[in-house]
Amino acid sequence: MELACVDIGSTWTKSALVEVPTGRLRATRQAPTTPGDVVAGVLAATDGWDAEVRACSSAGGGLRLAVVGYEELISAEAGHRAALSAGARVVHVAAGRLDGAALAALGAAAPDVVLLVGGTDGGEAGVLRHNAAALAEWERSVPVVLAGNVAVRDEVAAVLRAGGVPVSPADNVLPDIGRLAPESARAAIRDVFLTHVIGGDRLSTDPRLRQWVRAVTPDAVLDGVAALADLRLAAEVPGVVVLDVGGATTDVYCVPAVDAEQAGLRLAAVGVPSRRRTVEGDLGVHASADALRAAAVAEGLPAPGDDPLALGEAAAVVALRRHLRAEAAYGPGGASARGVGLVVLSGGVFRHGDPAAVDAVVDRVAADRGGAGGVVGGTPVVVDVRYVLAAAGLLAADHPAAAGGLLATLLPR
DSSP, rough: OOEEEEEESSSSEEEEEEETTTOOEEEEEEEEOTTTTTTHHEEEEEETTOOOEEEEEGGGSSOEEEEEEESSSIIIIIHHHHHHTTTTEEEEESSSOOOOHHHHHHHOOOEEEEEEOOOOSSSSHHHHHHHHHHHHHHOOOOOOEEEEOOOGGHHHHHHHHHTTOOOOEEOOOOSOOOOOOOOOHHHHHHHIIIIIISSSOOOOOOOEEHHHEEHHHHHHHHHHHHHHHHHHGSSOOOEEEEEEEEEEEEEEEEOOOOOOOTTTHHHHTTTTSSEEEEEEEEOSSTTTHHHHHHHHHTTTTOOOOSOOHHHEEEEEEEEHHHHHHHHHHHGGSSSSSOOEEEEEEESHHHHSSSSSHHHHHHHHHHHHHHHTTTTTEEEEEEOTTTHHHHOOOOTTTTHHHHHHHHGGGGGGO
16 A cells, blocks of 8 residues: 655645555655645645545645743743644744733734643633633634633633634643643644644635645654654664754754653653754744854854855754753753754755765764754764655554654664
8 A cells, every 4th residue: 555645835745655554665756836726736746646645734834823821931931832842833922911902913913723821720710711701702713722721621611612712622731830731732733723724725625635634744743753763762862853944944853862760750840841843933044044144153153155055054053052952951851962862954955955965964963062062972963855754744643664664764874
């Protein structure tokens, strides 16, 4: 059996024909994404393949998500991290009681969904109640994922529904101070994406799109990264970091190695999820190129010119340095010197670059010491040349062997 795994991007629709259960990659292809009806681009990218299509999508900017929380440095930040782990693009964060000005700012951000959080379980609930009432009376009807204090979850959901707001209740993203639990909210955000974005008419009115799409693209990639980390469990240092360099941003995916016996304790202490994604909004090779050059100089690196590969190298190095500094701040639960066993470079700038030049970039990234305390030293760095991470993520749940077969091509020899 063969499956066609498709990533519908804003510019290109990329496809991979995968043999199941072996995970053998039979073919890859890409076609321009077709605005207004992305199904046409999918059909072009899979033309002639007699295979079931399963897809992920970031077309049209992906899922635009706003976070509304209680206190910016606690509840709203927890919601922000949960949103990123779900592959959403966070376009707005509001904290405290929503008033007219706050609702106007929320509307200007034009979110596809609002993640409503606030309060630990059994703790403060006044702000959550107020914000639910404000959203219920708002002139806009934006779907809400409710992931705050579970003690008032049913009450708050009823208020939203009474106002005609579609609501998806989830577990609290911050059940206790310092303990982040994003998975329930992540699943609810995925369901809202499938129902209201893919199931709507923004991308296509063709019903096949709803049948094909399983996730927003960053969510699928995160699933692929987690599956790759599972393959690395036998390694002395099994943690994985993926740097996906794009035109506007660089996405960083991390599944660190954590002592299994202490994993729960450590993550509870630092308040970070075991699999996570961050977005570096100033590190892109096209739309953010000027900001990327400034960031490189701030790190003591030469300012890259206009060469796309040089820009991609700078984005990868700066993003990795920032990531490792942030992980060090997390303490034992982060990707410390013993928590990064493999670095993967992804993005068109690496896939389409001259192979010899890309190899040289890999060597320089692997040798980088500045700002990272030598953590990268000795860590293998590879390139996702055939773009298998998203495809593996689409297969991981029900075809884990096929996902593993695809990802085996990324393992260091």
